[in-house]
Amino acid sequence: MRRRRLIAWIVYAVCVLLVADVLGWATLRVLALERAERAASAEADAVQRERLALWQMDSFVSALISRESARPYFEYRARYAADLPYGRAWDVGRARAVVRSPLAVGDSGSLIRLHYQVEPDGRVTSPQLDPEVVTPGTETIRAGMLLRELTSISGFDAPLQVEQTGAGRDADMDAGTTGGRATPPGDSGAEDFTDADLRRQLFDLARSGVAAPxxxxxxxxxxxxxxxxxxxxxxxxxxxxxxxxxxxxxxxxGEAYRQGIWLDWPALRADLLALAVRLVPGARLEPVAGGESESMLATVPARLLADAPESPVPAWTPIRVTLAVTWFASLVALVAIGLVLGASMSLADRRGRFIAAVSHELRSPLTSFRLSTDLLARAEDEDARRAHIETLRAESRRLEGVVENVLAYAGLQHGAGRADDVSVREILGPLLPALERRCGEAGVTFGHEFTDDAADAVVRVRTGAVEQIVSNLVDNACRYGAQEGGGAVRLRVSRESDSVRIVVADNGPGVPADERKRIFGAFSRGTRSTRSHRGVGLGLALSRGLARADGGELRLVDS
Structure with missing residues (x-):
């Protein structure tokens, strides 16, 4: 039996470990997938925000460049002829009406520091510097200082990259006034048209708006x-x-000129970042000399940089709640299975002990019945017949006691009967002779002690249940408390507050410490039990059940 119980618990433990291992693996996988999904979602959101920020910044710069692209070429000189054809606007010597360029009178905008033009001979001029102005104002002086500062910057005097004639000029003019146009996305012929390509096309359309007659x-x-x-x-x-x-x-x-605008990069960067930070917190712009990437502006050779987006994971997500519920349900199920397994094995153990005890207790009286009836049938002496009849009566009483104990213990599960208000004297008084007789049969002396307040106390109990409890306790004391040379059993009844205390004490060897916890268990018999101590081990379990059914309690105490 013990081996089977051990095997059952080992199998149960292995199953618990397997379930925990599978759940743990599944939990780790699900949490990893959740983190990956959140990271991918955060990255996609960051990319989308970056695209929107780039669109807004490119749209801002495109509007600025579109305005400057629409400015006629001749406005890049301080004065031009207003009455001559488009191609002769700089021939002011032949003009009757010469006007000042709008750029000379402050039409530059806050983000443009200076307009300038590189002449064919390499001279750098600015429409904001009018050589015919005798007394220059503050803006003119400032423009002169800016022009000197610009020409002193390393790399400003880089040669032109486009030739005057041939394929080079045609390529440069494809979005200018020579009739070319920016290629729309549908005409590009490319299979993969990216967001950056679309922004560049928008910029090409914006800067192709050159004023022409x-x-x-x-x-x-x-x-x-x-x-x-x-x-x-x-x-x-x-x-x-x-x-x-x-x-x-x-x-x-036939002469090549280079016209340009010098932008206030710190101010422009501040305006662009003011648009970007609403979508990309911590955004910054970094100038780049070349190359392309999705994070680059299409209008300005600069790259948008930002810190990696943080994606805080809430403590409880739907997935985590589901995992927690799964773990809780699994643990509850495992605990329930363990309890059921333990109860089943305990029930099987009790059933085995019950069957063994009842079989033994029933076999002995039946054997005695058979032998006594056989002897009674062959006996001729009247005294022998009378002895065999007494044996039959004793065994029948013993068999009756076993059956009554089993039935009474089984009846505990169906609830108690009706209780009556009765005094302690009325319950225990008629029982004393039978208790004394039982002790005499066991060879021990019996004594009882009632206090006056306890004997007359009225309690609400089932009289038969109290009689059975006291009888079982005295019978148990006679069996296990008797010593060589006799023993003593005493019944003491006292009043304690609103209850009555009944004590059955003996001077026997006592109950070993390792048996105290299971002494009230069903079908439990002490290790000192012998063949002479007949019974199925239900006496104390039945007595405690009857006491609790009437609202009382049965405990083992040292006398």
Whole structure:
């Protein structure tokens, strides 16, 4: 039996470990997938926010460049002829009406530090510097200082990248006034058209809006004018912060000019970041000399940088709640299975002990019945017949006691009967002779002691249950408390507050410490039991059950 119990518990423990291992693995996998999904979602959200920020910044710069692209080429000189054809606007010597350029009177904007033009001979001029002004004002002086500062920056005097004639000029003019246009996404022929490509197309459309005369106003020499598109360029000087310029190539009468705008990069960067930080916290712009990436602006050679997005995971997500519920349900199920397994094995153990005890207790009287009846049938002496009859009566009483104990213990599960108000004297008084007789049969002396307040106390109990409890306790004391040379059993009844205390004491060897916890268990018999101590081990279990059914308690105490 013990081996089977051990095997059952080992199998149960292995199953628990397997379930815990599978649940642990599944939990780790699910949490890893949740973290990956959240990271992917955060990355996708960051990319989307970055795209929106780039669109807003490129739209801002495109509006600025679009306005400058629409400015006619001749406004890049301080004065031009207003009454001559488009292609002869700089021939002020032949003009009757000469006007000042709008750029000379402060039409630059807050983000543009200076407009300038590189002449074919290499001279750098600015429409904001009018050589015919005798007394220069503050703005003119400031423009002169800016022009000297610009020309002193390393890399400003880089040669032109586009030739005057041939394929080079045609390529530069494809978005200018030569009739070219920006290629829309649908005409590109590329299979993968990215977001950056679309933003570049938008910028090409914005900077292709170069002002040109209408068909009826083109006049003489207009075919000798070509205007390119603005292209950004960094002026890198190790001694200062990079400066941003936008330049375009212009051809007038076969001569090449370079027109440009010098932007206030710190101010422009501040305006762009003001748009970006609403979508990309911690955004910053970094100038780049070349290369392409999804994080680059299409209008300015700069890259948008930002810190890695933080994706805080809440303490309880739907997935984590589901995992917690699964773990809790699994643990409850495992505990329940363990309790059921333990109860089943305990029940099987008790059933085995019950069957063994009852079989023994029933076999002995039946054997005695058979032998006594056989002897009674062959006996001729009247005294022998009378002795055999007494044996039959004793065994029948013993058999009756076993059956009554089993039935009474089984009846505990169906509830107690009706209780009556009765005095202690009325319950125990008629029982004393039978108790004394039982002790006499066991060879021990019997004594009883009632206090006056206890004997007359009225209690609500089932009289038969109290009689059975006291009888079982006295019978148990006679069996196990008797010693060689006799023993003593005493019944003491006293009053304690609102209850009555009944004590059955003996002077026997006592109950070993390792048996105290199971002494009230069903079918439990002490290790000192012998064949002469008949019974199925239900006496104390039945007595405690009857006491509790009437609201009392039965305990083992040292006398």
């Amino acid at each position: 209408a068909e009826g106003e083109r006049g003489e020499g207009v075919d000798d004018v070509g205007v390119g598109v603005f292209r950004p360029r960094w002026l890198i000087d190790p001694t200062r912060e990079p400066e941003l310029v936008f330049e375009r190539d212009v051809w007038v009468d």
